Amino acid sequence: MDTALIPEGRKRCPLWQFVLFIAVVGAVLLWGVYAMILCWLKGLNQTNMNNAYGFALWIWADLAVIALGGGAFFSGFLKYIIGKDELKNLINYAVIIGFICYSSALLILAIDIGQPLRGWFIFWHANVHSMLTEVAFCLSCYFAVLTIEFIPLILENRQIDKVRFFHNLSHNMHHIMAVFAATGAFLSFFHQGSLGGVAGVLFARPFGFREGVLIWPWTFFLFTWSAAACGPCFTILITKITEKVTRKKLVKDNVIELLAKISGWMLLTYIVAKIIDTWYWAVVTAPEAGFTMMDFYSNNPLYGLWILFLEIVLGGIVPALILITPAGRKNKATLLLATVLAVIGVCVNRWVMVLQVLAVPVMPFESWFMYAPSWQEVATTILPLAYGAILIAIAHRYLPIFPQEPELNPVEQQAG
Amino acid sequence: MKKAQEHTAPKKYGMVIDLDKCTGCGACMAACMAENNVPFREDETDKNLSITWLRVYKLTNGKKFPNADVCYLPRPCMHCEGHHGHSPCVSVCPATATDYSYDTGIVSQIYTRCFGCRYCMAACPYHVRYFNWWDPVWPEGMEKMLSPNVSVRTRGVVEKCSFCFHRYQIAMEKVRYEGRAELAEDEYQTACTQACPANAITFGDLNNHDHAVYKLKTHPDAFRLLERLGTNPKVYYISSREWVRRQGDNYLENEGKVVAKAH
Amino acid sequence: MFPFSFEWIWDMSHMVFHGGLWYALSIIGLGMTYCILKSVVDTVQGKGGDGHH
Amino acid sequence: MSTVKAKDDGAGGFIILFFILGFVASMILGWIVFPKLLYSQKEQPFNFDHAIHMDMVGACESCHFFRDDGTFSGIPKLAQCIDCHQDVQGFTKDEEIFVNEYVRNYREVPWLIYSEQPDCVYFSHSAHVLSGGMECKTCHGPIAETETSRPYEYNRITGYSRDIWGKSMLGLKKNPWDRMKMDDCAECHRENGVKQNSAQTHKGACFVCHK
Numbered sequence: 001m002d003t004a005l006i007p008e009g010r011k012r013c014p015l016w017q018f019v020l021f022i023a024v025v026g027a028v029l030l031w032g033v034y035a036m037i038l039c040w041l042k043g044l045n046q047t048n049m050n051n052a053y054g055f056a057l058w059i060w061a062d063l064a065v066i067a068l069g070g071g072a073f074f075s076g077f078l079k080y081i082i083g084k085d086e087l088k089n090l091i092n093y094a095v096i097i098g099f100i101c102y103s104s105a106l107l108i109l110a111i112d113i114g115q116p117l118r119g120w121f122i123f124w125h126a127n128v129h130s131m132l133t134e135v136a137f138c139l140s141c142y143f144a145v146l147t148i149e150f151i152p153l154i155l156e157n158r159q160i161d162k163v164r165f166f167h168n169l170s171h172n173m174h175h176i177m178a179v180f181a182a183t184g185a186f187l188s189f190f191h192q193g194s195l196g197g198v199a200g201v202l203f204a205r206p207f208g209f210r211e212g213v214l215i216w217p218w219t220f221f222l223f224t225w226s227a228a229a230c231g232p233c234f235t236i237l238i239t240k241i242t243e244k245v246t247r248k249k250l251v252k253d254n255v256i257e258l259l260a261k262i263s264g265w266m267l268l269t270y271i272v273a274k275i276i277d278t279w280y281w282a283v284v285t286a287p288e289a290g291f292t293m294m295d296f297y298s299n300n301p302l303y304g305l306w307i308l309f310l311e312i313v314l315g316g317i318v319p320a321l322i323l324i325t326p327a328g329r330k331n332k333a334t335l336l337l338a339t340v341l342a343v344i345g346v347c348v349n350r351w352v353m354v355l356q357v358l359a360v361p362v363m364p365f366e367s368w369f370m371y372a373p374s375w376q377e378v379a380t381t382i383l384p385l386a387y388g389a390i391l392i393a394i395a396h397r398y399l400p401i402f403p404q405e406p407e408l409n410p411v412e413q414q415a416g
Numbered sequence: 417m418k419k420a421q422e423h424t425a426p427k428k429y430g431m432v433i434d435l436d437k438c439t440g441c442g443a444c445m446a447a448c449m450a451e452n453n454v455p456f457r458e459d460e461t462d463k464n465l466s467i468t469w470l471r472v473y474k475l476t477n478g479k480k481f482p483n484a485d486v487c488y489l490p491r492p493c494m495h496c497e498g499h500h501g502h503s504p505c506v507s508v509c510p511a512t513a514t515d516y517s518y519d520t521g522i523v524s525q526i527y528t529r530c531f532g533c534r535y536c537m538a539a540c541p542y543h544v545r546y547f548n549w550w551d552p553v554w555p556e557g558m559e560k561m562l563s564p565n566v567s568v569r570t571r572g573v574v575e576k577c578s579f580c581f582h583r584y585q586i587a588m589e590k591v592r593y594e595g596r597a598e599l600a601e602d603e604y605q606t607a608c609t610q611a612c613p614a615n616a617i618t619f620g621d622l623n624n625h626d627h628a629v630y631k632l633k634t635h636p637d638a639f640r641l642l643e644r645l646g647t648n649p650k651v652y653y654i655s656s657r658e659w660v661r662r663q664g665d666n667y668l669e670n671e672g673k674v675v676a677k678a679h
Numbered sequence: 680m681f682p683f684s685f686e687w688i689w690d691m692s693h694m695v696f697h698g699g700l701w702y703a704l705s706i707i708g709l710g711m712t713y714c715i716l717k718s719v720v721d722t723v724q725g726k727g728g729d730g731h732h
Numbered sequence: 733m734s735t736v737k738a739k740d741d742g743a744g745g746f747i748i749l750f751f752i753l754g755f756v757a758s759m760i761l762g763w764i765v766f767p768k769l770l771y772s773q774k775e776q777p778f779n780f781d782h783a784i785h786m787d788m789v790g791a792c793e794s795c796h797f798f799r800d801d802g803t804f805s806g807i808p809k810l811a812q813c814i815d816c817h818q819d820v821q822g823f824t825k826d827e828e829i830f831v832n833e834y835v836r837n838y839r840e841v842p843w844l845i846y847s848e849q850p851d852c853v854y855f856s857h858s859a860h861v862l863s864g865g866m867e868c869k870t871c872h873g874p875i876a877e878t879e880t881s882r883p884y885e886y887n888r889i890t891g892y893s894r895d896i897w898g899k900s901m902l903g904l905k906k907n908p909w910d911r912m913k914m915d916d917c918a919e920c921h922r923e924n925g926v927k928q929n930s931a932q933t934h935k936g937a938c939f940v941c942h943k
Contacts, residue, residue, distance in 0.1 A: 043549065043550065043551070043571045043572055044532070044547070044549055044572065045549040045550050049534075049547075049549075050462070050464035050465050050549075051464050051465065051537065051543060051545075051546050051547055052464050052543065053464075054534030054535070054536075054537030054538045054545075054547065055534060055535075055538050112533070113531050113532045113533050113572070114530075114531065114532015114533075114534070114547065114548070114571070114572025114573055114574075115530070115531040115532045115570075115572040115573060116531075118511075118530075118531035118532075119531055121510075121511040121513075121529065121531050122510045122511055122531070122533070123680050124680055124681075124684060125511045125512050125513075125529065125680075125684065125685070125686050126510065126511070126512075126680050126686060127507075127509055127510055127511065127512040127686060127932060128692055128693055128696040128697070129507045129508075129692065129932075130507065130508050130509060130510040130535070131508065132508065132510040132533060132535050133510040134696070136510065137700050141700070141703050141704060141707065144707055145707060148707065148710070148711060164722050164726075165718055165719070165722045168717075168718040168721040168722050168726060169714060169715065169718040171718075171721075172713075172714040172717045172718050172721070173714045176710055176713065176714065179706065179710055180706075180707070180710055183703055183706045183707060183710075186699075186703065187703055190699070198535070199538075201507075201508065202504065202508070202538060202539050203504060203645065203646055203647075204496075204504040204539060204540065204541040204642065204645045204646075204647050205504075205538070205539065205541060206645065206666075215692075287668055288644070289644060289645055289666060290644055290665055290666030290667045290668060290671070291666055291668075292668060292669075295666075357538070358538060362541035362642065362645075362666075363473075363541065363542065363543075363641065363642065364662075364663045364664075364665065364666055365473060365475045365489070365663050369464075426929070500931065501931025501932075502931070506931060506932060507932075512686045512932050512933065514938075515930050515931065515932045515933070515937050515938040515939070516930070516931035516932065516937070517929050517930060517931070517937035517938075517939055517940075518929040518930075518931060518937075519927055519929040519937065520937075520939070522939055524937065524938040524939035524942065526852065526938045526942050527852060528850070528852040529938075565943060566943060567851045567852040567942075567943055568851065578939070581939050581943070582854070582943050585854050585856065585943065586801075586803070588802075588856070588858075588859070589801065589802030589803050589856055589858045589859075590801050590802040591802070592802055592856070592858040592859055592862050592863045593798055593800070593801070593802030593858050593862060594802070595862075683915075685914065685915060685918055685933065685935065686932075686933055688933060688934055688935075690934075
């Protein structure tokens with residue numbers, strides 16, 4: 001039925017399978033949309049946030065998806081600026097994943113504010129000294145860049161491409177894509193960093209506070225670095241999942257391995273910096289505020305040293321070591337393990353930098369603040385996943401995203 | 417138009433609270449709620465969801481009878497000066513809804529500008545900032561008792577203690593009418609200060625030699641909460657009890673005796 | 680965001696911040712304008728028909 | 733190419749006409765329909781003649797005065813008017829309404845205040861008139877010369893008086909009283925060096941004009 005829309009020379013599942021998938025995921029999406037509307041109409045009392053937890057699950061989800069969406073800017077940077085041309089076989093998908101991540105992040109931010117109708121104040125009445133202002137500006141601008149990178153992909157749809165103007169537009173946009181990619185890399189450097197700065201500048205919150213250079217705390221640079229390291233891991237992971245679901249090979253191994261190798265070295269250097277940062281913070285920054293490191297990891301039901309181990313060792317050192325060894329990234333199982341661990345590692349890092357910052361008691365006569373999200377928060381956090389799955393499904397079905405797909409999956413000529 | 421404005425020395429309004437006098441009666445909290453149109457809920461059991469600009473904390477020394485001791489600690493907004501007005505909350509607000517005035521030293525919060533991102537709440541270690549999780553609902557007829565001097569807040573914005581700044585504004589009207597240059601100490605006092613039956617709270621200009629707070633802040637037993645974080649708060653506490661002073665800040669084991677820093 | 684808004688100050692931090700912002704916005708805006716205009720011209724000139732480059 | 737061009741010529745006139753029509757429609761929408769939609773009008777309870785009162789009493793302060801605590805009385809209460817208006821004076825219908833409906837029943841007149849600021853704004857008349865030496869006219873315009881009360885217009889969404897945004901939809905102004913937005917207060921404060929004491933903006937701190 002929809003064969004006219006499907007890219008030439010590529011095989012797709014029957015329409016009923018596709019519709020069924022969209023329907024099932026769509027149900028989850030609607031659940032999330034319902035929760036989102038509840039939050040907008042009834043206000044943030046629908047959440048389990050409270051005066052101790054001004055930031056909670058959503059801000060974590062925001063930071064996490066943006067870190068994972070970092071694959072788009074970093075592979076764009078590698079392809080267009082460094083000149084790693086093999087990545088052209090993965091860049092389209094990285095852009096789509098980035099687009100999903102960033103649109104989700106903006107949506108979450110729109111739900112997360114108490115007065116959504118006043119959200120534009122962050123732009124209009126901007127306080128440039130606030131890390132959140134920098135986040136909002138760079139995020140919106142970078143989302144615009146991702147949209148620009150996504151448009152030519154949409155225009156490559158068989159039917160749209162027939163329209164001469166769209167064909168030319170797609171061609172012209174491809175032509176100067178490096179300019180957009182460079183702008184995107186510039187913007188990403190700042191907003192990934194300023195997200196790190198969000199907790200890092202809170203000088204009265206000893207768990208999050210970091211020293212730094214000029215106005216930027218060390219977390220600024222660590223966040224950019226970790227997003228560049230772990231974002232591509234997420235791109236690889238989603239590509240592998242897509243290959244599993246569609247039951248065909250979409251990207252050649254050498255492309256994946258190249259990205260995995262770069263990612264591995266990024267992750268290794270990041271984790272060394274992270275260890276130095278943690279060590280300096282534990283022996284210098286925290287004691288200056290009257291805290292021992294163990295004050296942050298004891299006397300509460302959740303946060304223990306295990307979380308530090310999970311983040312740094314399991315989510316950092318292990319995947320870095322796997323990815324930098326040729327055998328590690330060539331082996332499918334260990335490659336997958338490494339990407340999963342790296343994704344977990346960066347997510348734990350973002351969790352810690354949002355929620356643990358608020359959980360730690362600062363006044364000595366207080367105790368730890370604990371929090372569990374309400375179903376509305378969980379539903380709105382799952383919403384982007386469902387939305388992402390649907391967008392990927394539609395994009396994969398109707399757009400020629402993977403240039404190597406026809407070569408890897410030759411279609412026998414069929415009659416009719 | 418005359419350019420002769422009120423060219424007076426910058427003030428730094430602050431408080432000194434004598435914890436040895438505080439009985440924990442809560443009159444200051446009640447006065448504050450009434451003065452500032454603070455909304456309340458039918459069920460206030462979860463203090464993390466309700467709004468109390470001035471909150472009285474109960475501190476214990478953790479010892480058993482007969483050495484057990486408690487101390488009540490009223491905690492308004494500290495109106496941190498930080499470093500040149502760079503208080504923890506002011507610089508993080510993305511929409512410039514909160515500001516620090518070099519004229520009075522008061523940290524303001526503009527409810528109509530705030531869009532509820534709650535970054536300032538994350539920044540404040542004293543938990544003085546409260547979010548309006550619900551729209552305010554007053555019992556029938558009570559909305560007529562609201563003070564016209566303080567604007568009422570809506571759902572989805574952050575609010576906090578203003579050192580009853582509207583009282584300063586009202587007091588200044590008279591000062592101007594009478595053609596005086598300066599506000600007298602007793603003309604501008606916060607609601608909690610006046611409500612305290614034990615006279616535990618003293619309020620005034622920390623820069624002014626003639627104000628009571630100027631002398632009290634240099635009391636040998638005076639301390640401020642979380643001073644070593646660099647918040648530079650304008651609320652001082654006095655307690656003769658060492659354990660109370662020690663709970664004013666975090667200390668590593670074996671750190672020396674608690675003495676007030678020079679300020 | 681704009682020089683006429685109350686929060687705007689002509690100091691270093693504002694110039695750096697907004698400089699970066701407007702720089703990025705202009706590249707995005709000019710880039711897209713170029714693409715669209717060039718595509719209009721190309722289409723009028725009859726380029727890009729039949730889906731071939 | 734020639735066929736394409738011929739086609740274009742045929743459609744060109746239509747396109748231009750379409751553009752002009754659209755332009756006119758949007759102008760009408762923006763300048764006439766939108767303000768009507770955005771603002772609603774209310775009439776004052778009855779007409780008030782400022783000019784005639786000025787002839788009688790001589791100065792603004794006679795009715796709009798400062799109280800002993802420095803606060804400003806604003807629009808006079810019935811108690812002040814009663815001194816002169818115990819009985820109907822003159823022959824206007826408005827005077828009749830005032831005396832019969834309000835004075836006789838001791839009912840306050842529910843005047844609509846053109847210059848009423850939103851709830852979050854604090855404004856001190858003493859700071860401007862007594863300390864600053866400003867004239868009433870600077871902010872209120874030549875209201876003392878008016879003989880009729882214009883309709884009170886208010887924004888349907890915010891409920892604020894139209895005098896705040898000003899008559900011009902673009903928010904432009906010629907006279908200082910044409911607009912009463914925050915930027916107008918700030919501009920005058922900046923020019924006169926009033927309390928530029930904010931740590932954030934180096935302009936007036938929020939807690940000068942806000943409450």
